[in-house]
Amino acid sequence: MTAPPAFQLEIPVEQHTFANGLRVVFSPDHSAPIVTVAVYYHVGMRLEPRGRTGFAHLFEHLMFQGSEHLGKMELVKRVQANGGTLNGSTRYDFTNYFEVLPAHTLELALWMEADRMRGPVITENELDNQRDVVKNEIRVNVLNQPYGGFPWIDMAERAFSNWHNAHNGYGDMVDLDAASLEDAQAFFASYYSPANAALVVVGDFESAAALDAARRYFEDIPAAPPPPPADVAEPDWTEERRFTSNDPLASRPAVAVSYQVPERQTLEYYAMGLLDQVLLQGEDSRLHQELVNRRGITGSVSGGTNFLGNMFNAQTPLLWTASLIHDDTHDTDAVLEAIDAAIEPVRERALDAAQFERAMVKARSSFYDSLGGSVYPGFGRADLLASFALMDGDATRINAVDARFAEVTPALVHEVAREYLRPDRRAVLSVVPDAAATAEAEVAS
Amino acid sequence: MAPFSLPPVEHRGLSSGLRTSLVAAGSIPKAHVRLVLDLGTVHHGESAGWLPRLLGDYLKEGAGELDATALADAVARMGGRLAVNVEDDTTTVSAAVLAEFAPDLVRLLATVVREPAFPASEEHRLKADLARRLDLAKAQPGALATAAFRDALYDRHPYGRYLTTRDVIDGFSAAAVRSIFEAYAGPSKAHLYVGGMFDAPAVLEAAETAFDGWADGDAVPVAAATPSSARAIHLVDRPGAEQSTLSIGRPVPDPTDEDYVALAVTNSLLGGSFYSRITLNIREDKGYTYSPRSQLVTHPGVAHWVELADVTTAVTGASLKEIFGEIERLRSEPPADDELEGIKNYVTGTYVLRHATPGGILDQLEFLDLHGLDERWAAAYVDRVIEIDAAEVQRIAAAHLPPDDMTIAIVGDASAIREQIEPFGEIVEAKVVGS
Numbered sequence: 001m002t003a004p005p006a007f008q009l010e011i012p013v014e015q016h017t018f019a020n021g022l023r024v025v026f027s028p029d030h031s032a033p034i035v036t037v038a039v040y041y042h043v044g045m046r047l048e049p050r051g052r053t054g055f056a057h058l059f060e061h062l063m064f065q066g067s068e069h070l071g072k073m074e075l076v077k078r079v080q081a082n083g084g085t086l087n088g089s090t091r092y093d094f095t096n097y098f099e100v101l102p103a104h105t106l107e108l109a110l111w112m113e114a115d116r117m118r119g120p121v122i123t124e125n126e127l128d129n130q131r132d133v134v135k136n137e138i139r140v141n142v143l144n145q146p147y148g149g150f151p152w153i154d155m156a157e158r159a160f161s162n163w164h165n166a167h168n169g170y171g172d173m174v175d176l177d178a179a180s181l182e183d184a185q186a187f188f189a190s191y192y193s194p195a196n197a198a199l200v201v202v203g204d205f206e207s208a209a210a211l212d213a214a215r216r217y218f219e220d221i222p223a224a225p226p227p228p229p230a231d232v233a234e235p236d237w238t239e240e241r242r243f244t245s246n247d248p249l250a251s252r253p254a255v256a257v258s259y260q261v262p263e264r265q266t267l268e269y270y271a272m273g274l275l276d277q278v279l280l281q282g283e284d285s286r287l288h289q290e291l292v293n294r295r296g297i298t299g300s301v302s303g304g305t306n307f308l309g310n311m312f313n314a315q316t317p318l319l320w321t322a323s324l325i326h327d328d329t330h331d332t333d334a335v336l337e338a339i340d341a342a343i344e345p346v347r348e349r350a351l352d353a354a355q356f357e358r359a360m361v362k363a364r365s366s367f368y369d370s371l372g373g374s375v376y377p378g379f380g381r382a383d384l385l386a387s388f389a390l391m392d393g394d395a396t397r398i399n400a401v402d403a404r405f406a407e408v409t410p411a412l413v414h415e416v417a418r419e420y421l422r423p424d425r426r427a428v429l430s431v432v433p434d435a436a437a438t439a440e441a442e443v444a445s
Numbered sequence: 446m447a448p449f450s451l452p453p454v455e456h457r458g459l460s461s462g463l464r465t466s467l468v469a470a471g472s473i474p475k476a477h478v479r480l481v482l483d484l485g486t487v488h489h490g491e492s493a494g495w496l497p498r499l500l501g502d503y504l505k506e507g508a509g510e511l512d513a514t515a516l517a518d519a520v521a522r523m524g525g526r527l528a529v530n531v532e533d534d535t536t537t538v539s540a541a542v543l544a545e546f547a548p549d550l551v552r553l554l555a556t557v558v559r560e561p562a563f564p565a566s567e568e569h570r571l572k573a574d575l576a577r578r579l580d581l582a583k584a585q586p587g588a589l590a591t592a593a594f595r596d597a598l599y600d601r602h603p604y605g606r607y608l609t610t611r612d613v614i615d616g617f618s619a620a621a622v623r624s625i626f627e628a629y630a631g632p633s634k635a636h637l638y639v640g641g642m643f644d645a646p647a648v649l650e651a652a653e654t655a656f657d658g659w660a661d662g663d664a665v666p667v668a669a670a671t672p673s674s675a676r677a678i679h680l681v682d683r684p685g686a687e688q689s690t691l692s693i694g695r696p697v698p699d700p701t702d703e704d705y706v707a708l709a710v711t712n713s714l715l716g717g718s719f720y721s722r723i724t725l726n727i728r729e730d731k732g733y734t735y736s737p738r739s740q741l742v743t744h745p746g747v748a749h750w751v752e753l754a755d756v757t758t759a760v761t762g763a764s765l766k767e768i769f770g771e772i773e774r775l776r777s778e779p780p781a782d783d784e785l786e787g788i789k790n791y792v793t794g795t796y797v798l799r800h801a802t803p804g805g806i807l808d809q810l811e812f813l814d815l816h817g818l819d820e821r822w823a824a825a826y827v828d829r830v831i832e833i834d835a836a837e838v839q840r841i842a843a844a845h846l847p848p849d850d851m852t853i854a855i856v857g858d859a860s861a862i863r864e865q866i867e868p869f870g871e872i873v874e875a876k877v878v879g880s
Contacts, residue, residue: 009472009474031470031471031472032471032797033797034801073720073729076719077787080718080720080788080790080791081720081787081788081791082794083794083795083797084795085791085794085798102797129730129731132731132732132733133728133729133732136688136733136756136757139687139688139757140688140736141735144586144686144755145586146584251581252577252580283526284514284518284520284521284526289514289517296569296570296574298574298577299502299574299577357522358518361521361543362524364543365475365524365542365543366524368473368474368475368524369541371473372803374802375802377801
């Protein structure tokens with residue numbers, strides 16, 4: 001084996017739980033005079049109410065529209081006027097809000113996040129405005145773009161059978177139209193309690209003073225019971241299923257193939273992370289080599305374990321998905337034959353030592369990118385700390401990632417490949433471009 | 446606020462003439478290595494810039510003793526992936542690898558640019574990939590809007606040739622790729638940047654040896670662009686489109702001009718940040734759009750300002766009215782002091798944030814080098830922003846953002862929007878190379 005790396009990473013992690021149940025994680029880093037403040041709520045697209053698809057995301061927008069002491073957009077104004085930047089996003093299992101600011105403005109950021117943790121204070125005007133903004137977001141990212149829902153919405157809708165996992169988390173326009181202020185109050189009451197949230201601070205600060213400030217602003221936010229757990233379990237797939245979607249804006253056919261993955265935080269899940277590196281990540285990967293270099297079917301193959309992030313910031317069930325856009329000189333069967341040619345060898349025999357070692361190096365490097373690859377300094381680290389705190393109950397798991405990968409053996413990778421990457425346990429989605437769909441319809445009639 | 450100082454950068458010239466810049470940054474044990482070549486889409490005008498894109502793909506097809514697979518494997522063993530990004534003015538060959546592999550990566554990048562294989566056997570496949578990318582770009586409203594806008598501003602200069610045609614791609618060859626590469630690649634037209642965590646002496650030693658003896662080609666400089674703008678609507682019809690994709694703007698001074706920093710502040714206030722006037726208006730007040738934003742797009746010696754927005758089809762005309770209304774308002778009255786103060790803090794604060802990640806720092810160093818600016822310019826940036834007052838912002842808007850000669854490009858459903866947009870300028874059919 002290779003010598004231990006000359007550069008090591010040990011991330012400081014200080015954890016507290018406030019009386020109201022709020023989890024607080026601090027991770028000082030004095031390499032730049034800035035702080036990142038992130039608040040994560042353990043609710044995402046999976047848990048929104050039926051008949052209100054897209055609501056978790058719409059609610060994220062409403063959290064920028066005003067709270068008790070902050071008028072509409074005032075949080076944004078104050079972050080910018082203090083030299084910072086901010087964002088928020090809605091994922092499968094959480095909704096996050098974060099600011100990156102000059103270090104001396106930490107207390108302001110904590111105060112503002114605490115103010116909105118007490119709840120949005122908004123009227124019909126703000127709801128209607130953000131409803132329109134969200135509809136335009138869906139138009140620009142999905143409806144008005146070729147391959148807009150491919151594969152993340154289109155595959156999940158067809159391949160999953162549990163509504164929580166299958167429904168379109170961006171939302172149906174009809175459901176968005178039906179969303180009301182009462183829905184917002186109910187959603188807030190169910191899911192935005194301190195006990196269902198984590199506050200993370202990363203950057204250039206002193207822990208004792210930061211803890212004092214956090215207690216001052218957050219600890220008297222009223223406690224509320226955390227939401228009841230939802231059943232998001234997905235039955236094991238037992239056959240290959242093939243689906244098609246017509247895309248009137250697409251100009252070339254496309255294929256995505258999805259497989260179920262092992263449960264989060266099991267050793268098998270980390271083995272799947274290594275298989276992802278071997279098969280799909282980078283131009284050395286088996287799928288790229290087979291479909292791009294050897295067969296010229298496509299110019300790139302993309303995908304991974306989580307359509308909306310990485311293997312660390314989502315809970316299972318998830319789909320490991322590879323997708324590509326190709327020319328009509330190949331059909332779906334030809335693409336699948338090439339995919340099988342790339343995957344089957346790792347199911348037939350275990351990786352050799354060199355292949356395994358390369359996958360381990362890529363996995364470590366990819367983990368470092370998850371920590372530091374964002375354009376928002378400190379955000380990647382805050383994201384993983386919050387994810388481990390909310391999903392696994394322990395933010396120090398961030399320092400156990402290398403060790404978990406090190407526990408995986410080539411034999412386990414082989415076993416996971418044999419069990420999870422079976423052709424008879426996958427979903428296949430083919431995109432039919434408009435011109436082709438029209439031709440097909442003519443032949444059929 | 447504490448005075449801002451740039452992270453210390455070590456600049457070295459190697460014996461080959463290659464310039465290097467090294468900066469230790471961050472706390473993640475990865476090294477970011479970029480070799481930036483002065484060879485961009487601008488350097489091959491007749492191909493509408495896409496021959497350098499083929500070159501970019503071709504650089505990953507092997508070098509020295511390594512074929513494409515061995516090259517990809519070699520970078521992967523360091524924890525990286527080889528990226529070749531072909532931009533308007535530069536081609537960047539880069540990877541981010543585990544810290545301990547930084548010297549190995551420098552040696553490998555040297556091999557990639559000094560001994561590229563350009564195998565003729567891969568020509569057909571790479572050209573097919575490029576044709577597919579062209580086809581996909583032509584299906585995207587954003588790419589079509591950029592193409593129409595660029596064509597109107599830069600005309601036949603390569604900056605105006607955003608897309609190309611299948612015929613042009615069919616004419617490409619491995620020999621043509623080799624020929625432009627040999628003309629343009631060389632130590633006096635390249636710069637090696639290393640950022641993050643790495644062993645600096647070992648990296649410098651590796652670079653010195655690996656690039657020793659690299660010789661320059663015989664490239665000729667490209668003609669300078671002379672952008673111009675006239676008020677007209679360049680329309681690309683996209684029947685049935687739910688949104689209209691807008692690009693509105695005109696040429697502005699480039700980063701070497703004394704107005705540039707004030708222009709950057711003006712841009713942030715007008716449309717370049719979340720709490721900017723146009724965004725507050727057409728998003729937060731009217732709900733016409735999701736991600737409106739304005740930008741300064743810079744090239745050596747030239748630049749343009751552009752507002753981009755994808756707006757609901759039914760409010761295309763209303764969006765134009767609001768956007769031009771905000772531009773006119775800033776030209777006719779100075780911003781309030783507290784509004785300007787907030788934006789100035791945003792500009793200086795995010796300038797500091799951009800220097801807080803290895804990638805951000807390298808971007809800044811590249812920006813300085815591309816525009817021939819030095820570190821005194823960078824160090825003085827924050828002070829320059831602080832000096833700007835409301836009258837200067839109004840003057841900048843008045844001088845550099847007159848709506849009456851702004852170019853408007855729209856990709857949308859012509860039958861649904863024609864009547865709405867007619868009041869805002871003469872409608873002409875857009876030229877989109879390759880369409």
